[in-house]
Amino acid sequence: MKPAxxxxxxxxxxxxxxxxxxxxxxxxxxxxxGGQSLVPAMAFRLARxxxxxxxxxxxxxxxxxxxxxxxxxxxxxxxxAFHKADPAHGVLGRxxxxxxxxxxxxxxxxxxxxCGSLAHSDPASEWCLTVATLGGEMVARTAKGARRIAAADYxxxxxxxxxxxxELLAEVRLPMLSEDTKFGFYEFNRRAGDFAIGAALVAYxxxxxxxxEARVGLGGIEGTPRRSAEAEAALNGQAPxxxxxxxxxxxxxxxxxxxxxxQTPADYRRELAGTVVFRALERAAT
Amino acid sequence: xxxxxxxxxKINGQKHAVSVEPRRTLVDVIRDDCGKTGTHIGCEHGxxxxxxxxVDGEPMRSCLMxxxxxxxxxxxxxxxxxxxxxxxxxxRAFMDNHGLQCGFCTPGFLxxxxxxxxxxxxxxxxxxxxxxxSNICRCTGYQGIVKAVRxxxxxxxxxxxxxxx
Numbered sequence: 168m169k170p171a172x173x174x175x176x177x178x179x180x181x182x183x184x185x186x187x188x189x190x191x192x193x194x195x196x197x198x199x200x201g202g203q204s205l206v207p208a209m210a211f212r213l214a215r216x217x218x219x220x221x222x223x224x225x226x227x228x229x230x231x232x233x234x235x236x237x238x239x240x241x242x243x244x245x246x247x248a249f250h251k252a253d254p255a256h257g258v259l260g261r262x263x264x265x266x267x268x269x270x271x272x273x274x275x276x277x278x279x280x281x282c283g284s285l286a287h288s289d290p291a292s293e294w295c296l297t298v299a300t301l302g303g304e305m306v307a308r309t310a311k312g313a314r315r316i317a318a319a320d321y322x323x324x325x326x327x328x329x330x331x332x333x334e335l336l337a338e339v340r341l342p343m344l345s346e347d348t349k350f351g352f353y354e355f356n357r358r359a360g361d362f363a364i365g366a367a368l369v370a371y372x373x374x375x376x377x378x379x380e381a382r383v384g385l386g387g388i389e390g391t392p393r394r395s396a397e398a399e400a401a402l403n404g405q406a407p408x409x410x411x412x413x414x415x416x417x418x419x420x421x422x423x424x425x426x427x428x429x430q431t432p433a434d435y436r437r438e439l440a441g442t443v444v445f446r447a448l449e450r451a452a453t
Numbered sequence: 454x455x456x457x458x459x460x461x462x463k464i465n466g467q468k469h470a471v472s473v474e475p476r477r478t479l480v481d482v483i484r485d486d487c488g489k490t491g492t493h494i495g496c497e498h499g500x501x502x503x504x505x506x507x508v509d510g511e512p513m514r515s516c517l518m519x520x521x522x523x524x525x526x527x528x529x530x531x532x533x534x535x536x537x538x539x540x541x542x543x544x545r546a547f548m549d550n551h552g553l554q555c556g557f558c559t560p561g562f563l564x565x566x567x568x569x570x571x572x573x574x575x576x577x578x579x580x581x582x583x584x585x586x587s588n589i590c591r592c593t594g595y596q597g598i599v600k601a602v603r604x605x606x607x608x609x610x611x612x613x614x615x616x617x618x
Contacts, residue, residue: 168497169476170476170478171476172455172476175458175521202518202519206516207498207517211498219475268583272586273587274587275587278513
C-alpha cells in the first residue's frame with residue numbers, strides 16, 4: 168500500500184507546469200491536483216507515474232467565475248466550492264450544490280477538484296454525469312496552445328477521455344441555465360459517500376404546460392456517462408406527470424448497455440437505470 | 454530508493470526538518486520521521502478517515518497527500534489538541550459520551566470534528582452529521598460519537614453544560 172517512486176515537480180506558473188508536462192508526459196508523467204483519486208490508485212499501484220507535476224501551487228487555476236454564457240471552473244476549484252450555491256450562478260449553482268453532497272465525503276471534497284474528477288473519469292463520477300448531461304466543454308492546454316472538447320467527444324470509455332498525455336485540463340465550462348429550468352438528481356448506493364451504482368441527472372423547462380428541452384443523463388450505469396435520447400424523446404411535449412416520467416424511465420432502462428461488477432450484474436443496473444431516472448424526475452417536479 | 458527532498462513540516466507549531474522520498478505519504482512521515490504517532494493509519498487509500506489531520510485549516514486525509522506537498526504548511530495533529538494538560542472540548546466530550554472504545558479511529562474523528570466546529574460551531578445538525586459520516590468506527594456504533602460531537606458543538610457555542618460527574 169505504498170506508492171511507487173516518482174520524481175516530484177511543483178511549478179508556480181501555468182507555463183512552467185505545461186512545459187514540465189510536455190517534457191515528462193512521454194515518460195508517463197502525470198498532473199497531480201487534489202490527488203483524491205490518483206493517490207489511492209498509486210497506493211494500490213494501479214497507477215505508477217514516473218513524474219508528478221503538482222499544480223496546487225500554480226497561480227490562477229482556482230478561478231471560478233461566470234464567463235459569458237458559461238460558468239468557468241478552473242483546474243484547482245475544489246468540490247467544496249459548490250457546497251453552498253452562489254446566487255450569481257443561478258439555477259446552475261443550485262444544481263451543483265445539490266449534486267456535490269453526493270461526492271465522497273467532506274474531507275475529500277475540500278481537497279479534490281472538479282477538473283480532476285473529469286480527468287480521472289470514473290464511470291460513477293457525479294461531475295462527469297453533470298458535464299455529460301448539461302453539455303459542458305473541456306478546455307485542454309498544452310505548452311503549444313489550447314483546444315476545447317465537447318462533452319459528447321470527451322468521455323471515451325471507462326476512465327478514458329479525449330485528453331492527450333501532454334494536455335492539462337485547465338478549465339471546464341458549464342452552460343448557465345435559464346431561470347425556469349427544473350432539475351433533479353438521484354444517486355443510488357448502499358452507503359452514503361460510496362461510489363454510485365447508478366445515478367441520474369435530469370433538467371427541463373415547462374413551456375405551455377409541457378416539458379421542453381429535456382435532458383436526461385445516466386451515470387454509473389454504462390462505462391461513461393451520457394444522455395438518454397430515448398428518455399428525452401419520451402418527455403419532450405408531455406405534461407410532467409408520473410405517467411410521462413414512467414415512460415421516460417422505461418425508455419432509459421431499455422436502451423442501456425450496463426457495466427457489470429462482482430456485486431452488480433448488468434440486469435440489475437438496467438433496471439436501476441429506470442429507477443434513478445424516475446426518482447430524479449420526481450425530484451425535478453417538486 | 455529515489456532521490457530525497459529536504460522539507461520542513463510544521464506540526465503543532467514545532468518545526469521538523471526532514472529529508473523524504475516524494476512517494477512517502479504525509480501520514481507516514483509524520484509518524485516515522487517526526488515521531489508523532491498519534492495520527493493513525495487505517496486503510497491507506499482515503500476511505501476510513503483514521504489519518505485525518507488539519508492542514509492549513511482544512512481537514513485532510515494524510516494518506517492522500519504526499520509529505521513533499523506539505524512543505525511549509527501549518528499542520529495540526531491530535532497531539533496538539535490538549536493545552537496545558539487540559540483536553541479540548543471535543544476530546545472531553547468523547548470521554549463523557551463513550552465516543553470511543555478501542556481508540557483506533559479516534560484521532561481522525563477528533564481532528565475532523567475539531568476542524569469543523571472551530572470553523573463554525575453553529576453548523577446545522579444535518580451538515581454536522583454529513584461531516585461525521587466521513588469516518589469509519591467499528592466499535593461504538595457511532596451513537597456515542599454523534600452525542601459527543603453535538604455536546605462539543607454546544608460547548609463551543611458557549612451554551613451551558615450540565616454538570617459532569
